[in-house]
Amino acid sequence: MGNDFEPLPARVEEVVVETPTIRTFVLRPAAPVPFRAGQFLQLYVPGVGEAPFTPSSSPSEPERLEITVLRAGRVTAALHALRAGEEIGVRGPFGRGYPLARLEGREVVVVGGGVGLAPLRSLLHALFERPGFARRVSIKYGARAPGELCFRRQYADWAARPGVDFTATIDRPAEGWTGRVGLVTTLLDGMDVDPRTACALSCGPEVMLRFVARKLVDVGFPAESVFLSMNRNMSCGMGICGRCNVGSVFLCRDGPDLSYAEVRHVPYALG
Ligand SMILES: Cc1cc2nc3c(=O)[nH]c(=O)nc-3n(C[C@H](O)[C@H](O)[C@H](O)COP(=O)(O)OP(=O)(O)OC[C@H]3O[C@@H](n4cnc5c(N)ncnc54)[C@H](O)[C@@H]3O)c2cc1C
Missing domain, CATH: 3.40.50.80 (Nucleotide-binding domain of ferredoxin-NADP reductase (FNR) module)
Structure with a gap:
């Protein structure tokens, strides 16, 4: 990605309910987001803000990201309200990842x-x-x-x-x-x-x-x-x-x- 501060659009493809408070979001970013296991992304919900999450999916599928989110506060509640077809932003990856x-x-x-x-x-x-x-x-x-x-x-x-x-x-x-x-x-x-x-x-x-x-x-x-x-x-x-x-x-x-x-x-x- 060119500008590290500029989110890349990502479409929510599917929402999987894991538990009453945890959901997995399957995202299709506008371009692949290569990452190493353990590296994290900033997810941006338009009009609400952004928060860090580490993908739960395989690094070998950079074109399809799964992010598993516990509802904790403002941004995570907005993420939990998302439906398939809606769009959010993704920045990253950041950090070193697992050794x-x-x-x-x-x-x-x-x-x-x-x-x-x-x-x-x-x-x-x-x-x-x-x-x-x-x-x-x-x-x-x-x-x-x-x-x-x-x-x-x-x-x-x-x-x-x-x-x-x-x-x-x-x-x-x-x-x-x-x-x-x-x-x-x-x-x-x-x-x-x-x-x-x-x-x-x-x-x-x-x-x-x-x-x-x-x-x-x-x-x-x-x-x-x-x-x-x-x-x-x-x-x-x-x-x-x-x-x-x-x-x-x-x-x-x-x-x-x-x-x-x-x-x-x-x-x-x-x-
Ligand atoms: C590198 C990294 C990776 C993460 N990966 C995941 C992930 O894969 N899945 C996931 O569900 N969460 C993950 N988190 C935690 C997630 O980022 C926070 O739950 C989120 O930022 C809360 O945002 P909010 O606006 O919903 O909550 P806020 O409205 O900002 O806060 C709600 C409450 O949550 C607390 N809180 C906020 N952030 C954190 C945090 N990082 N740790 C502990 N308490 C916090 C606040 O102090 C407050 O009490 C990760 C955090 C980091 C730093």
Whole structure:
């Protein structure tokens, strides 16, 4: 794209209701938007404003973007009101994206919370499209209640892939739920991976990231091998406005995925 501040028009092709508060928007941008898994876009709703989101779709389909959005406030409510055929704007991509090269040949543990599984789904696409690239992919996912589990229709397909396992948990017992109960950190005890050589990536609320990172380090992961999506409020996306810096790091430009080693000693970095 020519001007980084100028949104590219994108037509809403389909709206998928994931949960009562989460929807996936299938967008057809006026031109392909090449991105790496973990890079984010600014979505602009005309007359309302813009907000950052990481595509949940495959980077190998830059002409068709899927963005999965939790309704939180002004911009996300306007996005949730969109219908197929309407047009919004897209800027980006921004940020570095996930450290894909560092996952080669390693056991990869993916830890998502709530809508935090959305950016990680893009990474899962990238890994699944490269059979054998990661030695193994272990997906641990937590949501508050069964009705809040995102991408439910895809779990069976993921778990059926060679070298992939998927476990979901919900916070409290619920009628009809026979799976795991407890916070997502409870899925990190007794994992069948070698923490000394594995790599973990996590996305979810900041408080969850803090406890996930501590737990992973407790069970033997080096802090350098734990990557956290620091999806804080950000504005320009280019390290100019200074809204999202953590110490000397600009989350929009240098992140948003940073290793725990990079952020653990920065005051206020993890909630
Ligand atoms: C790099 C990046 C990637 C993101 N990817 C996704 C995604 O794929 N899907 C998704 O649903 N959300 C994602 N988010 C969060 C999303 O950007 C915010 O929910 C959105 O900006 C809220 O805008 P709003 O106008 O609806 O809310 P506002 O009206 O601005 O705020 C409503 C409430 O949400 C809080 N809030 C706003 N932004 C954030 C934030 N970034 N983190 C925590 N609380 C916030 C506000 O403090 C306020 O309490 C991402 C954020 C970043 C920085």
